[in-house]
Amino acid sequence: MDLLETCQDLAAWRQQQQAPLHFVPTMGSLHEGHQQLIRRAAALRQGSGQPPSVLLSVFVNPLQFGPGEDLESYPRNLRSDIDLAAAAGATALFAPNVAEIYPRGEAGLTRVVPPLLLRQGLCGRHRPQHFEGVATVVIRLLTLVRPDLLLLGEKDWQQLVILRRVVADLGLPLRIQGCPTVREADGLACSSRNRRLSPSQRQQAAALPAGLAAAAAQVRGGLSQAPALTSQLARQLEAAGLRVDYVELVAPHSLEPLQQVQGLALLATAVHCGSSRLIDHCFLMSRLPIVAIDGPAGAGKSTVTRAFARQMGLVYLDTGAMYRALTWWVLRQGADPADAAAVEPLLLDLDLQLSAGGAGEQLVSINGFDVTEAIRSPEVTAQVSLVAAHGCVRQALTAQQQAMGLKGGLVAEGRDIGTAVFPDAELKVFLTATAAERARRRAQDLERRGFEVPPLAELEAQIAARDHQDSSREVAPLCQAEDAVELVTDGMAIKAVIQALVDLFRERVPEEAWPAANGV
Incomplete structure (x- = not known):
């Protein structure tokens, strides 16, 4: 697997590629969820059936961290990331520093601002600059990489919805593939921040997927009203010792609040467990699509x-x-x-x-x-x-x-x-x-x-x-x-x-x- 550390390295490598290029952007500290994205990227074929080249990026983006958030303590281990990416089938890994991605610094940066209606709710309410930072870095990476296919995890659903909209609005010539959330043995969604949880905090955090699963079972049993679903889940999470940022029922694509489950709905939540902020969700359906x-x-x-x-x-x-x-x-x-x-x-x-x-x-x-x-x-x-x-x-x-x-x-x-x-x-x-x-x-x-x-x-x-x-x-x-x-x-x-x-x-x-x- 090739290691690329500068934009010049990337450009030279990109010129040599003849196969379709599939791209997986990450902030590193790779886990099984990232590896599944890489495996999916390697397995997917374009119309020609030609095996693709798979590029993974590792870049901890300072723009998507707000004041007091965990930018400095965010886990970093490039050596481990290289080994895990290679084992999953990546062709190359792009690991630039901040100066490579933002050569004029933050003050000289052209920013990408997603639609307000998509970024103001859910995580955006508690992290107001987060999705602007995400959109800015992803568009910057896309212009450098020029992939045919971009693979993103469904775990970060709001991010996926926003990036689909930004790519469509800018008319970028690529497809976006969402991939399902990968979970650990206790049901917790794979996340780099899980590594900072103590054993007792892991037990607390397990209430998050368990509560969502219980809500989905209630919907299958006939419960459909948002206030009952969200308030009951919030109580369960708080009883487990988690600090709740939000529990909301929204339309999956507009992210607008819903009063009841009708068709497809997203039940999303974010909680704090120790020093880690964890997000999770489940999709609810009143009938099949x-x-x-x-x-x-x-x-x-x-x-x-x-x-x-x-x-x-x-x-x-x-x-x-x-x-x-x-x-x-x-x-x-x-x-x-x-x-x-x-x-x-x-x-x-x-x-x-x-x-x-x-x-x-x-x-x-x-x-x-x-x-x-x-x-x-x-x-x-x-x-x-x-x-x-x-x-x-x-x-x-x-x-x-x-x-x-x-x-x-x-x-x-x-x-x-x-x-x-x-x-x-x-x-x-x-x-x-x-x-x-x-x-x-x-x-x-x-x-x-x-x-x-x-x-x-x-x-x-x-x-x-x-x-x-x-x-x-x-x-x-x-x-x-x-x-x-x-x-x-x-x-x-x-x-x-x-x-x-x-x-x-x-x-x-x-x-x-x-x-x-x-x-x-």
């Missing part, structure tokens, strides 16, 4: 949503297949797809089933007929917008979809998932592409399925007409939810689109709350 993916016809939603759901361990709900199946049934019964009065009786005793096949594919049946392939025919495609536009149809199938989503744990795609079906989804994405790109994909799909392929210009005109029909219908028109993220997929490979969805999901649902079924 839901992802809503909307967009126009032919945008590739089904393909990427199915793969994304499989990777994240979510149930895949193809609502478009439900409308297609009903359209197939309407045509089979000889009813007029445009006549709501003719379609409505067919909704009575409707048996519409979605299930997984042996190879993981989605099977669709309606009233005992397997229509998995039949619903993709040009005849069904041409009529499905007419059937889906009827209020009676939207009402019946929306109710069925919402019943499927009561427990959560699913990803649904369609035209109005984020606006009508699951308006409280943790993540909403509007997945789209130009009409020309969708026509090209539609031609490929028809050819693969053995159907006749019309000219591309004709397919593009059909897609444009359907877009107009879907977006102008009176009932549940196709539109982007206000809080949805638009993802334009022109020129993106399927793997790149799936990775974009994973990144968006992880910004909203941490791995601690929902571990991935297949990768991260």
Whole structure:
């Protein structure tokens, strides 16, 4: 492992790197949590599959320590850090001094100030300059290192939220990967400050993860009100001899206070044990996470949503297949797809089933007929917008979809998932592409399925007409939810689109709350 001590060393080393560069910034005094970050950094692969170079930095940043805090006594042991980093798989370790990072001193420093709403609560209330110092040093390091991927621990959740926002606002060209909290045998989150705890203080500190676990159990038992959760946890911590800075229930991404657990919530706390200040948290869910993916016809939603759901361990709900199946049934019964009065009786005793096949594919049946392939025919495609536009149809199938989503744990795609079906989804994405790109994909799909392929210009005109029909219908028109993220997929490979969805999901649902079924 290379040891780099100056910015000049780093620049020379950086020029030699051909592989993707993954970066783990630390203040040293490494522990198992840091090693897990390094191992994750070494294991992750970019699109090419090429093994990455992993750079770890060790720099005790004076800007993030306030008056009277433990800057001078913060544990430092570079020799041990070098050994632990090398054992975990780091390619190089960057250990600069303060003059290398701040050559003009603090007075001559350009500072990075995160949004007030993110830095004023939780730890920011008790450490007012802390996150400005964190953001300033991390951006300084990023400009020197220029990594492809930045790995940060979910243990410092407020810091992770702030750095994601700062990187996004500055438009820096890198991905951020959050990694779950690593805990010691007694449940205490790994921290360099744990080493300063005496045996009796360790017993006191163990009340912190135990209290959070008890609160999570209460939520699973039905307790949801913030005052009851926070006051009870604060009493437990104080009874153990810990001095409480705060116990708060907040929204995980805005960090705004919550009055109750609804969807995903963060229960966060900070305490003093002896001379050490310890932070910890747990994520609480009133139901499992839901992802809503909307967009126009032919945008590739089904393909990427199915793969994304499989990777994240979510149930895949193809609502478009439900409308297609009903359209197939309407045509089979000889009813007029445009006549709501003719379609409505067919909704009575409707048996519409979605299930997984042996190879993981989605099977669709309606009233005992397997229509998995039949619903993709040009005849069904041409009529499905007419059937889906009827209020009676939207009402019946929306109710069925919402019943499927009561427990959560699913990803649904369609035209109005984020606006009508699951308006409280943790993540909403509007997945789209130009009409020309969708026509090209539609031609490929028809050819693969053995159907006749019309000219591309004709397919593009059909897609444009359907877009107009879907977006102008009176009932549940196709539109982007206000809080949805638009993802334009022109020129993106399927793997790149799936990775974009994973990144968006992880910004909203941490791995601690929902571990991935297949990768991260």
